[in-house]
Structures are given as C-alpha cells and as structure tokens.
Amino acid sequence: MSKELLKGNIAMAEAAVRAGVEAYFGYPITPQTELLEWMSERLPALGRTFLQAESEVAAINMLYGAACTGARVMISSSSPGISLMMEGLSYIAGTEVPVVLIDVMRGGPGLGNIAPSQGDYNQIVHGGGHGDYHPIVLAPSSVQEAIDLTVLAFDLAEKYRSIVFVVADGNIGQMMEPAELPPMRPVRTEYPDWAVRGSMGQARHFLSSIYIEPKDEEVANYRMMQVWKRVQENEIRYQEYYLDDAEITVVGFGTAGRIALSAVRNARLQGVKAGLFRPISLNPFPIDELEKISQHTKKLLVVEMNTGQMLNDVQRAVKGKIPIDFYARLGGIVPFPDEILAEILRINQEEIPLEGDPRQRWMKRFAPVINWKN
Amino acid sequence: MVTTATPVQVVYKRPTSLSDIPTHYCPGCTHGIAHRLIAEVMDEMNIRDKTIGVAPVGCSVFAYNYFTCDFVEAAHGRAPAMATGIKRVLPDRVVFTYQGDGDMASIGMSEIIHAAGRGENLTVIFINNAIYGMTGGQMAPTTLPGQKTTSSPNGRDVETMGFPMKMAELLSQLDGAGYVVRRSLHDPKNIRMAKKAIRLAFETQVHGLGFSMVELLSTCNTNWGISVLESIQWLEDHMIPAYPIGDYKVSPAVANLKV
Incomplete structure (x- = not known):
C-alpha cells in the first residue's frame, strides 16, 4: 500500500470497508455526509449492507438489529444526529453487542453550525444514553490516525462486546492529507455464539437489554463493570x-x-x-x-x-x-x-x-x- | 359386552413454536390467541428454525418468552427499524415484529411508515386494543372518540386529543406494502380468518413480495374495566365499526400466491 491524498470522512469509511464492515446505516448530516455517500457506493458493490435510514433514531435501531446478528456494523453521524442516537445506544450498551460509531463533531448546542468542535466530549465519554455504561472512545488527530483507529475500533468492539466511538471533529472529517489505507480484510464467515441468526437447528438465541428483576440487572451492571475494568487495564492510548x-x-x-x-x-x-x-x-x-x-x-x-x-x-x-x-x-x-x-x-x-x-x-x-x- | 379399540388421534396440541410456560397476560386477554396463531403458522410453514422475532415495549414486551424461535427485544416503537437491520443482513431469514398500538401507532409511527414505504420484507403483527395496557390504561392513538381511559378520564375529546389512527388504512397507501389487512380476535370465525391472514403475511415475506402487516383487533378487559364477555361484545359493537375488518392492500403478486 502507498500513501494517497485522502479526505478524512472518506478515509474512515474506506478503512471500515477494509476492516470488514458488513452493514452500515446512516442519515445525511454535515460535516460527515461524505462518509455515508462513500458507503452507499462501496458496500452494495461488495454485496454488503448499506441503508440510508429515515432518521438517526431509526438508523441506530437498524444498527442495533444488525449488531444482534453478530455482523460487523458501523454508523456515523455528527453531533445533533448523535444526540438522536442516544436512546438506541443505551439499548446497545445494555445488550452488550459490539458496534462502531463515528461522530464528526460540529458546533453546538442545538442546531449550532457545521464547523469543527469538540463539544460532544461529555455526552460521549461520560454517558449520553440512560443507565450505567462505558463506551470506548478514540480521538484521532490526523487522517492517518482516523484510519488506524477506525480499524482498531472494530477489533475492540468485538473483543469487549462494547460500543466504540471514533470522535473526530469537522476538521478531521473534511481535511485532506496523505495517508495509507490498510489492506482489505476478508469479511468473516463465522459468527459468535451469542449471535441471533435463527436457531438453524441449534439452541435458541435471545438478545435484549431487559433485566426485569433488579437483582439480575445488578449482576448485569456488575458484569459490564468487570469488562470495563479490563478495558481500563489494557486499552489506554495516548x-x-x-x-x-x-x-x-x-x-x-x-x-x-x-x-x-x-x-x-x-x-x-x-x-x-x-x-x-x-x-x-x-x-x-x-x-x-x-x-x-x-x-x-x-x-x-x-x-x-x-x-x-x-x-x-x-x-x-x-x-x-x-x-x-x-x-x-x-x-x-x-x-x-x-x-x-x-x-x-x-x-x-x-x-x-x-x-x-x-x-x-x-x-x-x-x-x-x-x-x-x- | 364388546369393546372396540378406536385409534387415538391427536387433534389439538401445542405448536412446537409456542413455549410451554405459564402466561403473564391477564385472563381474557387476546394476546395469547395472537401468539398461538403465529406459532401455528410457523409450525405449518416449517420456518421456526429460521425465524427471528422482534418484541416490542408494552404488554407484549415478554413476547419472546412465548416463542421457541430466536428473538430480540426492541426499544419502544423501534421494532421495525431493528427488524430492518436484521433482515438486511440476513435476507433469507424470516423476521417479524409483534407490536401494540402505543408502540407502533404512537412512538413508532415513523419507523413503521418507513419500513412499509421501503417495502421491507418484514411481517408485522399489530395488536390494536385501543388502550395502553402495560402502563395501566392510558389513552392510545387508537383509543376511540369518547372512550374513557386513565389519561382521558372524561372520554377522548377529538377537539383536544385528536382522532384515532387507522394503521391498516394508512399503511395500505404505500407502494412498498404487499399485504395489509385488518382482522379481529373476538370470535372463532374471526380467529380463523386472522390465522389465514397471518399465514398469508408470512408467505408474502417468504416470497419476497414486500411489507406485510396484519392488524388484529384485540380486547383489554382489565384496562377497559369490564368483564371478559363484555369486552368481546365491546370490541364487536365499538371497535369493528371504527376499524372495519378487511383487506386494505393485497398486491397482485400476493393475490396470486397459492397457499
């Protein structure tokens, strides 16, 4: 592979394609729209799933469904769209299914503007959705790093059955600079034991964020903290x-x-x-x-x-x-x-x-x- | 005295797609009938092994407990979006949502309209009992004009609370819909009609003929505050005139299906 002049949004999209993303769901919002557009061309051509949803609310829930099948899945948006995804994110966190999200942050609060910002830090790093959960959050400072962290995001998501955010800002998304894309990984053909893909003669699978008995929810929350402890011990990057x-x-x-x-x-x-x-x-x-x-x-x-x-x-x-x-x-x-x-x-x-x-x-x-x- | 041995014949049994566990639904509730009909159809079509159900939020939040196929549990109203995500990744599986009127016709209106508009090959079973059951009897988007609920204590006043949502009629307008019908669960004849419709809805999906939805008029004697028998009568007297039973959209391709 050699270096090419790449725009951040497209670089992250293509990095995801090469990392073996199987399904992408999104909704147009500046300054991340090129990412969605790139996926709309690349993924169907590769026989993978691309769908432009009717809203970010629908997109995150499509992602949730696709993630439950054990597929490598990704979504991208920018600040106001990420706010709309917080409900679905909380459900994804509670179900402990791996997903990758890219937030190309813009000025806010509210409609704000489409210029680069880092105003979503608290929303993403310290929560956003309801309940107790901890997403892994990675912040690139160049197009090359955006590529590398996007690929890493998929591996971490699956390793910990976790939400992994790549938080870029409009600057990283819109900037062009020389960078090298990774080689194409094959899309996987084997899926984890927990995946809901129809029982197909095997035991029945069920995935949910519901723990109707508080004592069970307490154990689930404790288990998620145990996972988070492993993340804290192994995934510090700087x-x-x-x-x-x-x-x-x-x-x-x-x-x-x-x-x-x-x-x-x-x-x-x-x-x-x-x-x-x-x-x-x-x-x-x-x-x-x-x-x-x-x-x-x-x-x-x-x-x-x-x-x-x-x-x-x-x-x-x-x-x-x-x-x-x-x-x-x-x-x-x-x-x-x-x-x-x-x-x-x-x-x-x-x-x-x-x-x-x-x-x-x-x-x-x-x-x-x-x-x-x- | 001569006794002749008559061969034993099983004429009625629990579908293998239906779990053998006690129900959490109230006595008299029609959710159980709807569950059973879906399970019978899954058995008849031999699709349980490749079916993935999407449970809603509402009384049927635990729907996943009653079926032996794979299941996920959606956020309130988002089942059609979640089902879309599953179906797009696994197009050869059978994916259905099971949703109540608050879930689908209120908070999930956007997701259901767009799933139908896209012609997603999904099957939606829609339980319309004109009330929010799980939260204790509040006004639903399908609550009838004048109907008293805990959040419309003087009856639904259409001047301030708007009119009931007619989901079968609404969705039938969309080109992506292959099969959209309304049935009722208030008597054996209608239950048999409902089962045929559920079968045809699943067949629509299996044949890739687009979005399918069966609206089932259902009772909620607990939150309607009347007896089981009265609730069946109330459905017949009040709901059927407001929500006529019928086929609202049967695409030519679906009409040609031989089941």
Whole structure:
C-alpha cells in the first residue's frame, strides 16, 4: 500500500470497508455526509449492507438489529444526529453487542453550525444514553490516525462486546492529507455464539437489554463493570511529545492536540521547555499517565474546542498537585497555533495559582478576544 | 359386552413454536390467541428454525418468552427499524415484529411508515386494543372518540386529543406494502380468518413480495374495566365499526400466491 491524498470522512469509511464492515446505516448530516455517500457506493458493490435510514433514531435501531446478528456494523453521524442516537445506544450498551460509531463533531448546542468542535466530549465519554455504561472512545488527530483507529475500533468492539466511538471533529472529517489505507480484510464467515441468526437447528438465541428483576440487572451492571475494568487495564492510548524535560505540558486531544503540537514546537524554538500530552483513548482516560506527568512537569495547559469538558478529567488525574491553566475556542472556532503559543509563553512567565477554577481565569482572559463587554 | 379399540388421534396440541410456560397476560386477554396463531403458522410453514422475532415495549414486551424461535427485544416503537437491520443482513431469514398500538401507532409511527414505504420484507403483527395496557390504561392513538381511559378520564375529546389512527388504512397507501389487512380476535370465525391472514403475511415475506402487516383487533378487559364477555361484545359493537375488518392492500403478486 502507498500513501494517497485522502479526505478524512472518506478515509474512515474506506478503512471500515477494509476492516470488514458488513452493514452500515446512516442519515445525511454535515460535516460527515461524505462518509455515508462513500458507503452507499462501496458496500452494495461488495454485496454488503448499506441503508440510508429515515432518521438517526431509526438508523441506530437498524444498527442495533444488525449488531444482534453478530455482523460487523458501523454508523456515523455528527453531533445533533448523535444526540438522536442516544436512546438506541443505551439499548446497545445494555445488550452488550459490539458496534462502531463515528461522530464528526460540529458546533453546538442545538442546531449550532457545521464547523469543527469538540463539544460532544461529555455526552460521549461520560454517558449520553440512560443507565450505567462505558463506551470506548478514540480521538484521532490526523487522517492517518482516523484510519488506524477506525480499524482498531472494530477489533475492540468485538473483543469487549462494547460500543466504540471514533470522535473526530469537522476538521478531521473534511481535511485532506496523505495517508495509507490498510489492506482489505476478508469479511468473516463465522459468527459468535451469542449471535441471533435463527436457531438453524441449534439452541435458541435471545438478545435484549431487559433485566426485569433488579437483582439480575445488578449482576448485569456488575458484569459490564468487570469488562470495563479490563478495558481500563489494557486499552489506554495516548501520545507524548517532548515530555522528557518539559516544564510546561499542554494537554489536548484530536484537532486541538494537533494544533497544540505546532505551538509546542514553536515554543521550543523560543527556548521554552514545552511538551504535549495527547490522549487518544478519551475513555478509558489516561489518568495514571497524566498523574505521572504531573510529578515531573511544572505546569499544565489544557486546550480544547469546548468549555473545558476534558479539563475535568485532567483535574481528576492531577489531583491539584500542579497548577493548570485552560485555553479554548468555542462554537466551531478552531484555535490558531499562535493563540496556544501565546498561552504557553504567558504561562512560562506568570505564576499560575494552584487554587481556583482554570475555566474562570480563561473566561476573563478570553473576553476581549470576542469583544465581550460586561 | 364388546369393546372396540378406536385409534387415538391427536387433534389439538401445542405448536412446537409456542413455549410451554405459564402466561403473564391477564385472563381474557387476546394476546395469547395472537401468539398461538403465529406459532401455528410457523409450525405449518416449517420456518421456526429460521425465524427471528422482534418484541416490542408494552404488554407484549415478554413476547419472546412465548416463542421457541430466536428473538430480540426492541426499544419502544423501534421494532421495525431493528427488524430492518436484521433482515438486511440476513435476507433469507424470516423476521417479524409483534407490536401494540402505543408502540407502533404512537412512538413508532415513523419507523413503521418507513419500513412499509421501503417495502421491507418484514411481517408485522399489530395488536390494536385501543388502550395502553402495560402502563395501566392510558389513552392510545387508537383509543376511540369518547372512550374513557386513565389519561382521558372524561372520554377522548377529538377537539383536544385528536382522532384515532387507522394503521391498516394508512399503511395500505404505500407502494412498498404487499399485504395489509385488518382482522379481529373476538370470535372463532374471526380467529380463523386472522390465522389465514397471518399465514398469508408470512408467505408474502417468504416470497419476497414486500411489507406485510396484519392488524388484529384485540380486547383489554382489565384496562377497559369490564368483564371478559363484555369486552368481546365491546370490541364487536365499538371497535369493528371504527376499524372495519378487511383487506386494505393485497398486491397482485400476493393475490396470486397459492397457499
């Protein structure tokens, strides 16, 4: 295989095709529609299932049905569509069937806009649907990583019978850059024991999220936590840049992390010992790794394209041991590397208090940027 | 005295597609009849082994307990979408949903219309008893004008609560529908007609002739607040005039099926 110039949405779609996806269901929504369009051409040509549903509500329930057959299945959408899928997702979680979802996040809340955002972090990482469940959440910062994580998502989904999200933002979905696609895997011909495919002379199968006796639901919830414990032990993913001697560590995921890397490199050129920690698995979150970093770096700067949703998880890891500052652009605005660089340089000069809310301090600094008048 | 041995002949038995367990339905409820008819059809067509049922939310949420075929349990109203997902991946299996009036005609209206519109090769058994049973007798989309329920205590006022949804009539308008009929479960003659319709609905699917739906007028004596006998009479007196029994869509291809 060689590198090609690929658009993120199409790269993720083709990666799924090559990972052996058997069925895709979706509904058009910007900025992920190219993914659906790609699937509409590729999957029928390969004799696999593509269906444009009447809504995201229907699409997620089609996915649920197809997942119950043990087939490799995927769905994609963008923020408002993902909100509509939360009911079905909760049922999928409760039934413990593997599915892959791609969320190409856009500005919100509400109809918002179609520009890149990271505003769905809490909804996806910390729940969204009702009840107790934990999806695996992976965040790419390049087209290549989007390809690799999409393939990984299918393997993890099946290994843990889990929901796996790939959370890209409009930037990753719409951007074109050179990347290499994986070789085509054959579609599998054997299905797991739990799959509902008609009894075909064997024992009857039944799949459901219903546990009408609370004592049974309690056991089911406990079992799911046992699975989640294994995920936490084995599936933490992150990337470190220039952290060996970093005094200021920037923490950012996805597009924000990628832009922060440019800022970190520029800071290095100016003699500032900056580094970057980029969580790839947002769930499970690399808590222990961040805690270790907080033991040998002096200050943290969390950069996000939301109002500090991951910041809470970083604070949980750092436990108030070192000061944290926060920087964000909101509502579909992508930060420039220079904005983050300015923050790194400021932090390098200023003392940051250990106490107080980094978000509140950022709001004060940020007000002039949007000409906010009190 | 001379005794002659008469050969023993089984004339009535439990279908193998029907589980041998106690029912959770109220005494007098017609869900059990509907279940049995489906199981008899599965037996007769010898399709139990390749049939996947999709249970709804409502009184028949536990429908999966009563059939010996594979089953899944859908979210409220989403059974046609879930069934679509299964059928599209496994087109040679037989997939049916079993849905009540709240499930299908209220919260699941979008999913059922589009499944029919796409001509999904699914069979839908629709239980219309004009009330929400599981939650204790609230107004359903099929509740009749003037009918008292726990959420329309003075009777359904069409000025404020709208009119009943006529699902067989609605779905029959769609080109994707191959077989859409309404039957009733209130007496033996109608029950036999209902069984024939269920058979033809499954045959429609097996022959790939599009969407099929059998609406079954049913009783809910518990939530109607009357006796079993009165509920049968009420169905005949009030539901059949509002929901006429009949064939609403039989595509030419289905009409030509020899069963």
